[in-house]
Amino acid sequence: MTSWNYRIIKKTDPLNNEQVYQVHEVYYSSNGAIECWNDNPVEPMGVNTAGLRNDIQAFLSAFRLPAMQQQIINGRHTLVEEQLPANKPDSYNDYQQKTERAISYINQILGNNLILKKDPALRQAFEKVDLALHDLKNLAAAEHQALISPLKSSG
CATH class of the missing domain: 1.10.287 (Helix Hairpins)
Structure with missing residues (x-):
């Protein structure tokens, strides 16, 4: 594992079976392949309001990349990028x-x-x-x- 970032992951909420989007940490190998991600979404926090603001700013970076969808492929949980609409x-x-x-x-x-x-x-x-x-x-x-x-x- 050589790098990580925040990504938006779409998955099914087990409580109501609805599709929800959440921010997660995603970890990558040196060749850029996804190795793993945290099961629970991250939540912003800080020891003061400036720290909280910095955490929220970091989470916003996840919106620069396509959302990921958690899928089961060949019996394994996998993240797949959501298809984006064509550019207009x-x-x-x-x-x-x-x-x-x-x-x-x-x-x-x-x-x-x-x-x-x-x-x-x-x-x-x-x-x-x-x-x-x-x-x-x-x-x-x-x-x-x-x-x-x-x-x-x-x-």
Whole structure:
């Protein structure tokens, strides 16, 4: 076992037989294969509110990856990624717009802070973040364009 992360796992609630989603720790081998996961979902906790907030922030990282579904295959419990719906042009357009809002917000709150004028290391780090966000926005725009181009040429 070389790494782990939080993942959302869909499984059947034994009390009411309904499908539920919960956050679990999933452990991986060095080749990226799932070795095991905790049976019980994790719960956020902290010795203070800042610690609790950090725990909740870490749990939110699970939403960046597809949810897993617990299945029994060949008599063994296995995690299988849920199938995601096909990407739609509107999804990329929406993501691009949200990225633009995030860039604007970050520039207002962090980019215009006087400390950046005084601290070259912080300014350089901020510029890397700003460039990365612009790259993210441009990638979303390119994916959006790639999805709508075939629609325009066939229409």
